[in-house]
Amino acid sequence: MLHMHVFSWGMALILxxxxxxxxxxxxxxxxxxxHMILRLLYVTxxxxxxxxxxxxxxxxxxxxxxxxxxxxxxxxVIGQMELMLYGEKRNELKKTRWITFVLALALVFYYGYSxxxxxx
Numbered sequence: 239m240l241h242m243h244v245f246s247w248g249m250a251l252i253l254x255x256x257x258x259x260x261x262x263x264x265x266x267x268x269x270x271x272x273h274m275i276l277r278l279l280y281v282t283x284x285x286x287x288x289x290x291x292x293x294x295x296x297x298x299x300x301x302x303x304x305x306x307x308x309x310x311x312x313x314x315v316i317g318q319m320e321l322m323l324y325g326e327k328r329n330e331l332k333k334t335r336w337i338t339f340v341l342a343l344a345l346v347f348y349y350g351y352s353x354x355x356x357x358x
Contacts, residue, residue, distance in 0.1 A: 243286035250279040254319050261326040280316050308349040314342045
């Protein structure tokens with residue numbers, strides 16, 4: 239399950255930057271298709287993350303507090319990615335969205351690789 243989660247958010251990040259650059263150069267048709275695929279990756283990331291949280295809680299492998307914080311931050315990263323793509327599509331991108339995206343992504347990586355265990 240952990241490998242599926244890492245693969246899905248890794249591909250989501252790559253596809254996010256590709257889609258963002260396509261919106262930036264006004265390639266609407268391909269960027270719309272990639273945006274829909276990216277949304278599918280959001281769903282797989284959320285479901286695999288929720289399954290990992292469930293497995294960690296069942297195994298009593300870690301304190302529940304960091305799990306909840308990482309889950310909320312992960313949802314914030316996905317929300318910021320969607321807001322940034324929507325803002326770029328409508329030419330209303332703000333610098334604060336990039337700052338909150340990078341900050342939330344850094345915190346998610348910190349919690350994922352430093353605070354939470356990699357396996358059971």
